[in-house]
Amino acid sequence: MRSLRFAPWLALAVATTAEPAHALNGFFASKQEGPVKSYTTQVVVMKKGNTTAVSVMPDYEGPLEGFAVVLVVPGDVVADHVSTLKREFIDRVDALSAPRFHEFWEQDPCDPGPPQQEWERSLKVEGGGFLGGGSPTGGKKVAKELFLDVQAKQKEGEYKVSVLDANQSAVSWLASKGYKAPSGADAALKPYTASGMKVLIAEVDPKRIELVGGDRAQLSPIRYYTEQPFDTIVAKPGILDSPGKQELFIYVIDPEQRYETKNYKTIFPPTNVAVDFEVKERMGEFYAGLHDIILDKFPKSFLAEYAWPADSCGQPCPTEPLLIHELLSLGADVFEKSVPEAERNPKPPELTKEEKEARKNELKDLKPKERKERVKQMDEERTTVLVRKGLLERNKYVLSRLHYRYDGATLPEDPKIGPAASGATGGVALPEGPKMQIQTEVKATPASRLQVRYNNFHPWVPVIHCDHPDRGKWGKSPPDYRGLRKTWIAEDISRKSRTQIKPVKMVITPLPELGLGMSKKEPGADAGADAGTEPAKAAGGGKCGCSVPGVPAGAAGLFGSLIAALGWYGRRRKRQ
Numbered sequence: 153m154r155s156l157r158f159a160p161w162l163a164l165a166v167a168t169t170a171e172p173a174h175a176l177n178g179f180f181a182s183k184q185e186g187p188v189k190s191y192t193t194q195v196v197v198m199k200k201g202n203t204t205a206v207s208v209m210p211d212y213e214g215p216l217e218g219f220a221v222v223l224v225v226p227g228d229v230v231a232d233h234v235s236t237l238k239r240e241f242i243d244r245v246d247a248l249s250a251p252r253f254h255e256f257w258e259q260d261p262c263d264p265g266p267p268q269q270e271w272e273r274s275l276k277v278e279g280g281g282f283l284g285g286g287s288p289t290g291g292k293k294v295a296k297e298l299f300l301d302v303q304a305k306q307k308e309g310e311y312k313v314s315v316l317d318a319n320q321s322a323v324s325w326l327a328s329k330g331y332k333a334p335s336g337a338d339a340a341l342k343p344y345t346a347s348g349m350k351v352l353i354a355e356v357d358p359k360r361i362e363l364v365g366g367d368r369a370q371l372s373p374i375r376y377y378t379e380q381p382f383d384t385i386v387a388k389p390g391i392l393d394s395p396g397k398q399e400l401f402i403y404v405i406d407p408e409q410r411y412e413t414k415n416y417k418t419i420f421p422p423t424n425v426a427v428d429f430e431v432k433e434r435m436g437e438f439y440a441g442l443h444d445i446i447l448d449k450f451p452k453s454f455l456a457e458y459a460w461p462a463d464s465c466g467q468p469c470p471t472e473p474l475l476i477h478e479l480l481s482l483g484a485d486v487f488e489k490s491v492p493e494a495e496r497n498p499k500p501p502e503l504t505k506e507e508k509e510a511r512k513n514e515l516k517d518l519k520p521k522e523r524k525e526r527v528k529q530m531d532e533e534r535t536t537v538l539v540r541k542g543l544l545e546r547n548k549y550v551l552s553r554l555h556y557r558y559d560g561a562t563l564p565e566d567p568k569i570g571p572a573a574s575g576a577t578g579g580v581a582l583p584e585g586p587k588m589q590i591q592t593e594v595k596a597t598p599a600s601r602l603q604v605r606y607n608n609f610h611p612w613v614p615v616i617h618c619d620h621p622d623r624g625k626w627g628k629s630p631p632d633y634r635g636l637r638k639t640w641i642a643e644d645i646s647r648k649s650r651t652q653i654k655p656v657k658m659v660i661t662p663l664p665e666l667g668l669g670m671s672k673k674e675p676g677a678d679a680g681a682d683a684g685t686e687p688a689k690a691a692g693g694g695k696c697g698c699s700v701p702g703v704p705a706g707a708a709g710l711f712g713s714l715i716a717a718l719g720w721y722g723r724r725r726k727r728q
Contacts, residue, residue: 178208178352178386179340179393181331183218188334189395191646194242195385196373197569198405198483198549201490204382205483209242209373211646213395216367220331220355221311222322224341224386226378227348231315234352236307237373239362241481245403247471249458249553250641251421251604253435254468256583256626257633258611262618267627269582271467297540298533301477304485310361310372311354322351329355334393344386352376377486383414385567394559399646402454402554402569405482409571410459410600411552416567417453418554420594420602421446423579425669426660427606430653432640435606437653439642443557444650445666452562458553459576459600466603467580470639474551476544484547491546498542500534550600557646575600583609585624592661 180188189212196207208223259267316322322341323333341351354374361369385402404411412418421442431438447453460466465473480488488496503511511530515523554569578594580601588609594602609626629635659668 178221178223179334179337179390180212180214181220181222181326181333181337182215183330183332184215186215188212188214188219188393190390190393190398191395192399192401193387193390194246194373194401194403196242196245196403196405196482197382197385197411198479199382200407200484200487202379202381203377203483203486203490205375205377205486206382207237207242207373207375207482209239209371210390211364211368211370213366213368216358216361216363216369218330218358220326220329220353221371221374222326222333222337223352223354223374224344225315225350225352225376226380226382227318227350228378228380229315229350229352229376231313233378234313234315234374234376236311237375237481238305238307239370239372241305241478242373244471244474244478245482245551246401246643247641248465248469248474249403249460249551250470250643251435251439251457251606252466252468252470252642253427253432253606253608253640255432255608255610255629256588257629258609258623259625259627261612261616261621261623261625263625264622267582267625269467270628271469272628295533295537297537297544300540300544301475302480302540302543303477304480305477306481307372310357311374312357313374314353314355316351316353318345318348318350320351322353325353349386375483377483383568383570385569387563387566397557397559397646400556400558400567402567404552404554404569405462405479405549406552406571407549410456410550410575410602411554411569412456412572413454413554414568414570415565416556417450418456418572419446419450419453420576420578421455421457421604422592422659422661422663422666423594423602423604423606424581424590424592424661425606425663426588426590427608428658428660429608431606431658432608434653435640435642436645436648437650438606438655438658440645440648440650441653442655442659443555443645445655445668447557447562449666453556454567455555456552456576456602457555457604458551459572459602460551461600462549462551467605468639470641476540476547479547479549487547488543495542495546496539498538500531500538552600574598576602579603579605583607583624583626586611587624588626 180190182188190210191213193208193210195209198205198207206225210221212219314325316325321338322345323338326333345351352374356371361371364370385400387400390398427438443455446455458466462474462479465471476484511527515526518526554567556563556567574596575598576594577597577600578592580603581591583590590607610629612623629637655666655668662669664670
């Protein structure tokens with residue numbers, strides 16, 4: 153497949169024009185005096201056929217006693233189309249698609265087998281059948297579909313929702329309830345209401361929100377759905393609450409296609425790039441600084457940070473794939489309403505000869521009453537499994553993630569989203585050889601497997617006990633590794649320091665387009681068995697700089713001598 157054009161990791165979409173805009177597709181109105189700020193808005197757009205479900209989750213900083221969220225929504229939205237979700241559903245989408253840090257460990261050079269990757273572990277439950285379950289028509293095993301949570305989840309009580317008529321003034325309505333709309337609210341809403349859109353007002357119960365520090369609150373997502381064509385993320389009113397810079401995350405869940413912005417450049421950030429070990433637990437700070445560098449070089453560009461089937465989770469996985477009840481909560485429950493009854497509740501086919509025999513064997517020792525109850529139970533289980541299999545099969549999607557940081561000057565238009573010309577694959581190639589050669593390209597492919605991954609390497613350091621070692625096989629951590637086994641991701645970016653972790657010092661792979669990695673050491677050149685942390689200064693001001701992760705600097709020399717002695721002893725025994 154051809155690589156997407158421009159840089160190995162970067163591709164641009166041609167910019168067109170659209171209507172004006174900014175961040176949160178609304179604003180906040182408070183009953184108290186004091187500044188109101190919104191740093192981040194996350195929008196999940198779930199599409200299928202002619203129906204679109206949109207979930208909006210903004211953060212809020214300001215007076216906590218009495219405030220409301222004002223959103224612009226399509227003209228066919230009514231109160232019955234609006235619901236409140238649990239924050240965890242958006243958090244899960246965010247974590248699943250976020251840029252991630254991954255460590256590759258050089259495998260034992262004397263082991264002839266291929267390297268194993270962390271994501272190659274089998275998660276299958278033994279026993280056969282769909283999702284690892286056995287047949288409910290016979291035998292002791294029960295199909296795993298019987299244990300799936302297939303109920304959409306909503307949260308009650310945090311908002312009191314009103315959808316205004318087209319001829320109602322939102323500012324007047326707010327004033328009648330004691331809320332003060334920000335200056336310029338009428339002008340910000342007018343273009344939208346004039347085009348037939350409506351205003352949704354969600355009054356917040358401050359006793360039901362979750363505080364995350366000081367006067368900062370994380371609100372629950374507000375979900376609405378529409379049957380009208382949906383391709384524009386209304387954001388202009390959100391600039392009224394801007395603290396200066398805002399982050400916008402757009403997650404699109406579509407049955408088939410990767411999405412991109414159509415009236416802004418869509419670019420891929422660098423992926424499969426080697427970085428210093430210090431990035432590991434500070435991914436948010438590192439990525440925030442890198443994002444600033446990218447926007448400085450490529451202004452007015454949205455980052456395409458993820459595109460992957462929603463029933464998987466990347467390589468490595470920061471969290472498990474989206475579950476069916478999460479997909480239903482984000483909008484699939486609305487899609488299910490249009491599925492024909494015969495498809496939603498199909499009749500089970502006739503039992504096969506093998507199934508009849510298995511059922512007969514299970515029932516043969518039961519008393520007549522027990523046999524009758526068990527037959528009824530088996531028929532119900534069989535029907536349930538069939539229904540849930542169909543539900544899972546109908547709800548397969550591709551998750552795309554778009555990300556932008558902006559102010560009023562750098563987002564002159566509402567972002568328009570639409571299907572990309574092709575799928576994209578990048579950030580999944582594996583390192584090869586002692587020099588950790590790895591592909592950083594993003595390629596156009598029929599299906600999408602795109603992730604933003606930053607790598608760190610741990611060369612093999614124990615003594616090698618074979619005559620023909622095979623160096624440069626990179627895979628998962630050794631069994632005796634005692635570090636925290638988790639995938640670190642870039643999260644809560646808008647609140648992270650953007651200057652403490654400097655990409656110019658952290659990036660090892662050369663990225664000439666960004667001026668990074670041009671004079672760095674080879675990746676993993678001095679990485680130890682546990683890390684690759686920066687060498688400590690030698691005691692007494694010497695030039696050794698020797699350091700072993702987890703060992704105090706003063707003991708490093710002794711530790712190194714011990715390792716050298718063990719190596720000499722091993723070689724001596726081998727010669728003998």
